[in-house]
Amino acid sequence: MKRKFSNFRDKKSKDMEIDITSLLDILVILLVFLLKSYSASDYRPDIKNNLKMATSRLSKITTSAVTIQVGKDHKVWVEGKLIGKISRGGNVPHQIVKALEANKNVSKDEKIRKQKNREINFIFDKDLSYAVISKVMNTASEQGKRNFNFIVTSK
């Protein structure tokens, strides 16, 4: 038995070689594809369904800020949360004020806090009329938002 075992150990096992050329090819393709879609921006908005964003040639990188979305059906979302609907008369739901207040930046750094609290991102449906847009912008402006960012997709 002892002899048998030592014989087994003495046998030189052949190294198994796996051809990884095809795997490397796939990895390179995947790498190039991912590098193409890499974005330096930390802003990832949760776009609500039925909302079609406007397209633009401009390519300024987005920054994170409180986001208001307004759909074609005049529904309003603040930070992904449904707030209400803009009435036919153009009245913006008053909950929007509360939501903006609740989402105020509380950073310890005063400079960052001030800057972030002045900034707001708007995602409007491309078919919305300016009447609706100006109402939302006015409401945001009344809440101390001075820098408006209109979020668009690339062409």
Add this chain to the structure above:
Amino acid sequence: MNLKRKKPETTKLNLITILDAVFIFIFFLLMSAQFVEIYKIESEVPQVADMEQKNKDIPLNLILEISKNKILVKSGPNENVYKSLKYSNNKQFHDGLNKIMINLKSNNIEEDVVILRPEKNVAYKEIVKIIDYISQTSTKELVSGKNKQGKVIKTSSLFNKIVFETVI
């Protein structure tokens, strides 16, 4: 004498470490990948401030009045009509608007503010398209002009500080 050439030994590259690095890189890129490219158009709320006019230069005060069928390009403190364009959603119209903006920019190279005054029934997508053509040259060509000090400045950006007049 042994004239037979020795067969060169084939060396195998150890790819394990590079594969590890590539895998880590792929996961990092997968986490930060954005499949819908999104960008922003910046705009500021107009602010009123009492200021003494230091120099006697007349400000450009560029205003675009946008309605469903025409665009009025106004300038100067008295809002004189500089150009009136019949609105149509085609390339010719937008290129025409871009040319007007290039002309205005070359004469006022340091100006970058444009005030938009859209009518209530104008669609958001039309406003964004107009902003596209007034913010930068459509072919990314450079516009050159002299500043107040007489220095030649070249730029591809036109009037990229957007202000909506109706927002207070």
